[in-house]
Amino acid sequence: MASGTLYTYPENFRAYKALIAAQYSGAKVKIAEDFIFGETNKSDAFLKKFPLGKVPAFETADGKYITESNAIAYYVANEQLRGKTDIERAEIVQWFGFADSEILPASCAWVFPLLGLMQYNKQTIEHAKDDVKKALTALNSHLLTRTYLVGERLTLADISVATTLLHLYQYILEPSLRKPYQNVNRWFQTVIYQPESINVIGAFKLADKTLEYDPKKFADVQEKSSAKKEKKEKRKEQKKEPKEPREADVDLADEIAAAEPKSKDPFDTMPKGTFDMDSFKRCYSNEEETVSIPFFWKEFDPEHYSIWFGEYKYPEELTKVFMSCNLIGGMYQRLDKMRKAAFASVCLFGEDNNSTISGIWVWRGQDLAFTLSPDWQIDYESYKWEKLDPNKDETKALVKQYFSWTGTDKQGRKFNQGKIFK
Numbered sequence: 001m002a003s004g005t006l007y008t009y010p011e012n013f014r015a016y017k018a019l020i021a022a023q024y025s026g027a028k029v030k031i032a033e034d035f036i037f038g039e040t041n042k043s044d045a046f047l048k049k050f051p052l053g054k055v056p057a058f059e060t061a062d063g064k065y066i067t068e069s070n071a072i073a074y075y076v077a078n079e080q081l082r083g084k085t086d087i088e089r090a091e092i093v094q095w096f097g098f099a100d101s102e103i104l105p106a107s108c109a110w111v112f113p114l115l116g117l118m119q120y121n122k123q124t125i126e127h128a129k130d131d132v133k134k135a136l137t138a139l140n141s142h143l144l145t146r147t148y149l150v151g152e153r154l155t156l157a158d159i160s161v162a163t164t165l166l167h168l169y170q171y172i173l174e175p176s177l178r179k180p181y182q183n184v185n186r187w188f189q190t191v192i193y194q195p196e197s198i199n200v201i202g203a204f205k206l207a208d209k210t211l212e213y214d215p216k217k218f219a220d221v222q223e224k225s226s227a228k229k230e231k232k233e234k235r236k237e238q239k240k241e242p243k244e245p246r247e248a249d250v251d252l253a254d255e256i257a258a259a260e261p262k263s264k265d266p267f268d269t270m271p272k273g274t275f276d277m278d279s280f281k282r283c284y285s286n287e288e289e290t291v292s293i294p295f296f297w298k299e300f301d302p303e304h305y306s307i308w309f310g311e312y313k314y315p316e317e318l319t320k321v322f323m324s325c326n327l328i329g330g331m332y333q334r335l336d337k338m339r340k341a342a343f344a345s346v347c348l349f350g351e352d353n354n355s356t357i358s359g360i361w362v363w364r365g366q367d368l369a370f371t372l373s374p375d376w377q378i379d380y381e382s383y384k385w386e387k388l389d390p391n392k393d394e395t396k397a398l399v400k401q402y403f404s405w406t407g408t409d410k411q412g413r414k415f416n417q418g419k420i421f422k
């Protein structure tokens with residue numbers, strides 16, 4: 001089975017293709033940690049492997065390099081997704097081309113100015129609207145008598161075209177604009193609300209209202225991007241400058257973080273302490289809990305890290321177990337950047353229509369970590385958070401229960417499924 005490392009920035013619809021395909025095939029796709037768009041992909045080491053410096057990019061477990069999102073998705077897919085006959089495979093390639101040539105340029109030309117990523121030009125946008133209309137009309141006719149784009153089951157064609165339509169459905173196609181394309185709407189939602197897609201994208205919401213053009217946005221984005229460039233230059237210079245002798249536990253990354261309050265990783269502003277999160281995660285992944293839990297307590301540094309119990313506040317709204325698991329998976333996905341200095345085991349207790357979600361979280365710092373970044377604030381308010389005292393026996397028991405996926409919730413519902421954030 002395919003396995004390897006995917007280089008991408010978060011929420012990249014192109015990377016979604018491979019990530020969703022991997023959900024179906026079971027391929028092991030690890031997202032490269034610490035990837036910084038614009039930096040990592042411009043480094044010599046990256047360019048040596050991927051000369052165009054673009055993402056997504058994939059490094060197979062046996063050291064081969066693949067670029068182009070459709071090719072990466074193909075590599076990690078299974079036979080069903082790749083098409084079972086020559087004609088199916090040819091049709092899938094046809095839809096790859098359709099997504100990249102007929103939808104994507106028009107989608108970018110319409111969406112990007114509204115997001116402030118491109119200058120607004122009325123003529124270009126009007127042209128893009130026409131192109132989107134043409135593409136959606138063709139797609140709508142094709143889907144009049146079909147559930148999926150190719151054959152009778154979902155393939156890479158559906159994944160590729162649906163992910164390429166994400167921005168249009170997210171920012172542009174408000175109800176009146178999407179009304180003429182009912183077959184496309186039905187198919188899009190079928191693809192995007194499969195558990196395999198939800199695990200990657202989270203709970204996708206169709207546009208209520210088309211994003212409005214705001215001239216200030218473009219100026220803001222421009223300003224931010226030149227400030228970012230300046231910072232990058234500064235950072236380069238700082239690296240070049242001869243350094244003063246440093247205190248033992250302050251490394252270069254900490255210095256940069258200190259010089260740069262709006263660091264990419266809010267945890268970087270906190271002292272690292274002695275708890276080596278990575279080595280605990282490795283131990284947890286590779287060893288039985290009889291080894292990893294004692295290891296956790298031996299290494300845990302209460303001065304710089306804290307342990308929390310998080311309990312989902314609306315259990316009465318939980319229905320199907322798989323949907324609740326997707327809720328947890330979606331939250332993890334949205335907290336991607338928190339992984340570096342956090343770990344969690346969140347469990348679902350009970351069964352369909354009678355379940356609760358709760359978990360043990362460990363992160364750097366003594367306060368609720370979610371408030372450190374606006375990106376981390378989508379889900380946390382749906383949970384009740386309690387800071388646990390690491391010295392108490394109750395905390396030891398909870399850590400043991402949640403790390404080893406056993407026991408019941410407070411009302412006696414049995415452990416059903418768990419998900420690890422690492």
Ligand SMILES: N[C@@H](CCC(=O)N[C@@H](CS)C(=O)NCC(=O)O)C(=O)O
Nearest residue numbers: 012014053054055056067068069070
């Ligand atoms: N056709 C490629 C396009 C990849 C691409 O353009 N990636 C953009 C980000 S979404 C990129 O890495 N740009 C960096 C650059 O151009 O320097 C694919 O589908 O993978």
